[in-house]
Amino acid sequence: MILALAVSLLSVALGAWLALAKASAGWLKGLRWLAVLAAGGVALFGMLPEAWSEIGWRCLPVAALAGAFPLLLERLRHARLRREHGSDAHPGSAGVGLALGYAGLLVHKLGDGMAMAAFGGVLGPVDPAVLLALALHSIPITALVVLAFARCAGTRVGLLRAVGLGLVSVLGVLLTAAVDPSTLAPYEPYITSAVAGLLLHIVAHDMRPHGDHAHDDHAHGDHASDCA
Numbered sequence: 001m002i003l004a005l006a007v008s009l010l011s012v013a014l015g016a017w018l019a020l021a022k023a024s025a026g027w028l029k030g031l032r033w034l035a036v037l038a039a040g041g042v043a044l045f046g047m048l049p050e051a052w053s054e055i056g057w058r059c060l061p062v063a064a065l066a067g068a069f070p071l072l073l074e075r076l077r078h079a080r081l082r083r084e085h086g087s088d089a090h091p092g093s094a095g096v097g098l099a100l101g102y103a104g105l106l107v108h109k110l111g112d113g114m115a116m117a118a119f120g121g122v123l124g125p126v127d128p129a130v131l132l133a134l135a136l137h138s139i140p141i142t143a144l145v146v147l148a149f150a151r152c153a154g155t156r157v158g159l160l161r162a163v164g165l166g167l168v169s170v171l172g173v174l175l176t177a178a179v180d181p182s183t184l185a186p187y188e189p190y191i192t193s194a195v196a197g198l199l200l201h202i203v204a205h206d207m208r209p210h211g212d213h214a215h216d217d218h219a220h221g222d223h224a225s226d227c228a
Contacts, residue, residue: 001117001120001121001122001173001177003120003121003126003131004113004116004117004120004121004122004131004173005170005173007116007120007131007134007135008112008113008116008138008166008169008170008172008173009166009169009170010135011134011135011136011138011139011142012138012142012162012165012166012169013162013166014139014142015138015139015140015141015142015143015145015146015162016142016143016146016158016159016162018139018140018143019142019143019144019145019146019147019150019158019162020146020155020159028140028143028144031136031139031140032140034136035133035136035137035139035140035202036202036203038129038132038133038136039133039134039136039137039199039200039202039203040199040200040203041129042129042130042133042196042199043063043133043196043197043199043200043203044200046127046129046130047130047192047193047195047196047199048060048063048193048196050189050192051063051189051190051192051193051196054188054189055189055190055193058190058193059189059190059192059193059196060193062190062193062194062197063193063194063196063197063200064197065194065197066193066194066195066196066197066198066201067197067198067200067201067204068197068201070104070108070111070198070201071201073104073107073108074104102145102149102161102164105141105145105165106164106165106168109138109165109168109169109172110168110169110171110172111172111198112134112137112138112169112172112198113168113169113170113171113172113173113175113176114172114173114175114176115130115134115172115195115198116131116134116169116172116173117172117173117174117175117176117177118176118191118195119131119195120173122173122176122177122181123176123179123181123184123188123191124181124188130195130199133199133202134199137202138165138169142162142165145158145161145162145165146158146159146161146162149161
């Protein structure tokens, strides 16, 4: 559990540090592509074949549902913003977009923490590749969150939002650790499939053009109007 906790907190801390150090967009873009390669490779060539060997085709719908869940949260957020601000409103055009986006990220980080626990020694052997893929995804997202809130409300608020992401990730680890591993043993292939789906969601999300990123809608701070 210590390893999962350490990776969860260090990835968030490194993201916050990159934001405060004003890392260039090139650095963040490079990290994102590294995360894409790591997540895609682990999911497609490691986790899904392993799950298939144990439960067959059933791993595919589980992975698909797990990958679609974060997308569903994003769509629900966009729909709420359209209802509140009109059909022409862009999700990043109002402060409520930033707040709702952050709330969605908290849910996402809870899942990340649970995945880190599952493959960080809490439920079984440590899988360094999965931990690396999740950490590489967390770093640039945290940096963008800190930048967005720092520009809107100051550095202190940006750092507090990073602390929130770290605490929720830790909560995910602790919740997973509270479950008896023997209880989850029969469901391990399904857990593996679900985490693979989450990693493939990361790949699909980060391969979209920059302007289409749902997370960027609430984590990018290029325009002060995002906080208006």
